[in-house]
Amino acid sequence: MNELLDRLFTIAGTGELLGLPFVQNALIACAVLGLVAGALAPLIVARGMAFAVHGTAELAFTGGAAALLVGVGVGIGAIAGAVTAGLVFGLLGLRQRERDSVIGVVLAFGLGLGVLALALYSGRASNKFGLLTGSIVSVDATNLVVLTAVAVLVIAVLTVWYRPLLFASTDPDGALARGVPVRFLSLVFAVLIGLTTALAVPIVGAILVLSVMIAPGASAARVTANPLLATVLAIAFAELALIGGTVLSLAPGLPVSGYVATIAFACYVGCRLVARLRGHHTAAS
Amino acid sequence: MSRLPVATPALSMRGARMSFGTRTLWDGLDLDVAPGELVAVLGPNGSGKTTLVRVLLGLLPLSAGEVRIAGRLPQRGSPTIGYVPQQKALEVDLPLRGRDLVGLGLDGHRLGIGLSSRRARRERVDAALAAVGGTQYANAPVGRLSGGEQQRLRVAQALVGDPDVLLCDEPLLSLDLAHQRTVTRLIDERRRAAGTAVLFVTHEINPVLSLVDRVLYLVDGRFRIGPPGEVMTSSVLSELYRTEIDVLRVRGRLVVIGATEHCRGTDAESG
Numbered sequence: 001m002n003e004l005l006d007r008l009f010t011i012a013g014t015g016e017l018l019g020l021p022f023v024q025n026a027l028i029a030c031a032v033l034g035l036v037a038g039a040l041a042p043l044i045v046a047r048g049m050a051f052a053v054h055g056t057a058e059l060a061f062t063g064g065a066a067a068l069l070v071g072v073g074v075g076i077g078a079i080a081g082a083v084t085a086g087l088v089f090g091l092l093g094l095r096q097r098e099r100d101s102v103i104g105v106v107l108a109f110g111l112g113l114g115v116l117a118l119a120l121y122s123g124r125a126s127n128k129f130g131l132l133t134g135s136i137v138s139v140d141a142t143n144l145v146v147l148t149a150v151a152v153l154v155i156a157v158l159t160v161w162y163r164p165l166l167f168a169s170t171d172p173d174g175a176l177a178r179g180v181p182v183r184f185l186s187l188v189f190a191v192l193i194g195l196t197t198a199l200a201v202p203i204v205g206a207i208l209v210l211s212v213m214i215a216p217g218a219s220a221a222r223v224t225a226n227p228l229l230a231t232v233l234a235i236a237f238a239e240l241a242l243i244g245g246t247v248l249s250l251a252p253g254l255p256v257s258g259y260v261a262t263i264a265f266a267c268y269v270g271c272r273l274v275a276r277l278r279g280h281h282t283a284a285s
Numbered sequence: 286m287s288r289l290p291v292a293t294p295a296l297s298m299r300g301a302r303m304s305f306g307t308r309t310l311w312d313g314l315d316l317d318v319a320p321g322e323l324v325a326v327l328g329p330n331g332s333g334k335t336t337l338v339r340v341l342l343g344l345l346p347l348s349a350g351e352v353r354i355a356g357r358l359p360q361r362g363s364p365t366i367g368y369v370p371q372q373k374a375l376e377v378d379l380p381l382r383g384r385d386l387v388g389l390g391l392d393g394h395r396l397g398i399g400l401s402s403r404r405a406r407r408e409r410v411d412a413a414l415a416a417v418g419g420t421q422y423a424n425a426p427v428g429r430l431s432g433g434e435q436q437r438l439r440v441a442q443a444l445v446g447d448p449d450v451l452l453c454d455e456p457l458l459s460l461d462l463a464h465q466r467t468v469t470r471l472i473d474e475r476r477r478a479a480g481t482a483v484l485f486v487t488h489e490i491n492p493v494l495s496l497v498d499r500v501l502y503l504v505d506g507r508f509r510i511g512p513p514g515e516v517m518t519s520s521v522l523s524e525l526y527r528t529e530i531d532v533l534r535v536r537g538r539l540v541v542i543g544a545t546e547h548c549r550g551t552d553a554e555s556g
Contacts, residue, residue: 042380045378045380046376046379046380046381048376159397159398160396160397161396162397162398162399163389163392163393163394163395163396163397163398163399164393164394164395164396166381166385166389166393167389167393167394170375170379170380170381170385170386170389170427171375171381171386171389171393171442173370173373174368174370174386174389174390174393174439174442175389175393175394176342176344177342177344177366177368177370177452178362178368178389178390178393178394179343179360179361179362179363179394180362180393180394217380218378220380221378221379221380222378224380225379225380225381225382225385225424225425225426225427225428226380226382226385226424227380227381227382227385228398230380
């Protein structure tokens with residue numbers, strides 16, 4: 001047991017590892033991803049789209065697996081899969097119940113195709129596993145450029161449409177009456193989710209995308225209802241989970257996703273505790 | 286109508302027709318609503334009440350005729366219109382405070398994050414919150430407020446932009462009696478103080494009966510406009526519904542007998 005704990009929580013050699021270029025690339029990638037995922041997370045929570053994000057991530061996995069098989073970049077495949085999924089979810093099911101079943105159906109189909117593509121792929125096994133559980137080794141300089149470009153695009157769109165998106169996400173009836181293009185924005189938002197998910201999949205893995213795209217927003221929503229403050233907190237939680245998780249995973253040489261998911265979960269539990277301790281002070285009188 | 290001294294009507298419809306395919310919701314609708322006037326829109330499900338609201342919000346074009354709001358054509362997102370939807374519970378974990386919900390009514394349709402002129406915005410939002418008695422939960426998460434409190438905030442959201450016309454679409458639905466009274470009182474105060482014309486869509490006239498200047502009653506493509514005393518009668522409603530309807534007055538309340546069976550939930554009403 002102690003051996004296991006020692007293996008999991010060691011920082012021996014973390015210092016030297018931090019000096020390696022691929023580690024630095026990974027940390028930059030995590031910082032960029034944390035910014036984008038954290039900025040989107042409160043809106044994802046407000047729209048009740050956790051399951052849609054999960055479905056989008058599985059489709060990013062499918063796209064990545066298909067890309068591996070045909071020999072194009074995994075990142076491109078993941079983006080294609082995730083954005084297609086986002087658009088399908090955005091177009092088909094605008095009502096929550098309908099959306100849930102559509103996502104379930106598409107997700108299962110996508111996963112099946114992805115598994116098939118991986119089985120047919122004859123390359124390195126770590127490439128296969130990386131898509132599901134994430135791998136910081138997969139981040140190279142080219143990825144960083146793509147990652148940053150997509151992140152700039154997502155942040156720019158989010159900044160320009162922030163108020164209408166917040167309005168449409170929290171009060172769709174009121175937003176429609178004030179002339180906000182609610183349907184169009186739900187497609188825009190689906191594309192933003194698709195792009196961000198596609199960036200997150202190679203780093204944290206398809207299975208664990210929710211830990212950076214939902215958990216920070218859900219945590220923030222527990223302790224504040226101020227939308228801007230919630231966004232800032234969600235970004236902070238996402239950065240803490242991603243960068244902290246990466247650093248902790250270095251010395252043990254284990255997948256980054258377990259550490260990221262654990263920190264994200266700890267943030268969530270912490271926020272729930274804070275909310276409980278504050279009791280009804282913040283709630284309505 | 287001549288009893289209200291007005292220059293331009295706040296809302297004016299001429300020969301308005303709305304039809305979907307072969308089905309006509311209403312035709313030849315002429316209606317002028319004066320500033321400060323409160324018109325209740327009544328009728329069974331599927332009679333086109335919500336469609337009328339959507340036309341005025343600029344979300345649907347008329348099939349024929351014309352409509353003007355404060356002298357202008359309806360426009361999506363026009364600041365001349367405030368809108369109070371029916372109460373729907375907001376999610377408990379929504380990252381939104383009372384003041385944010387109100388503020389979105391002011392600039393939620395604008396681009397950008399909205400970091401400039403926050404002071405002026407704050408003053409207007411505070412004033413709107415105070416007008417509906419919502420100051421004490423201005424900073425509370427909206428999802429944790431009661432239905433009545435949320436509906437007060439929606440009234441504030443509709444009024445914060447200082448509209449000429451207030452459209453209320455079943456704003457009392459699923460509210461208890463006390464909150465129904467509060468919401469109707471807030472709307473009444475506003476139209477008297479600021480001369481805001483009010484179109485009040487409801488399936489139940491009694492909560493607003495004492496405030497209603499005129500009624501627009503829609504049934505199956507037929508309609509009647511006039512003061513409640515003229516429209517809400519056995520003979521007029523029997524004619525509209527084309528069946529025997531009895532309207533009784535019981536302690537200041539109207540009881541309509543025979544109409545409910547005809548309020549079948551047709552699916553023609555959009556939204």
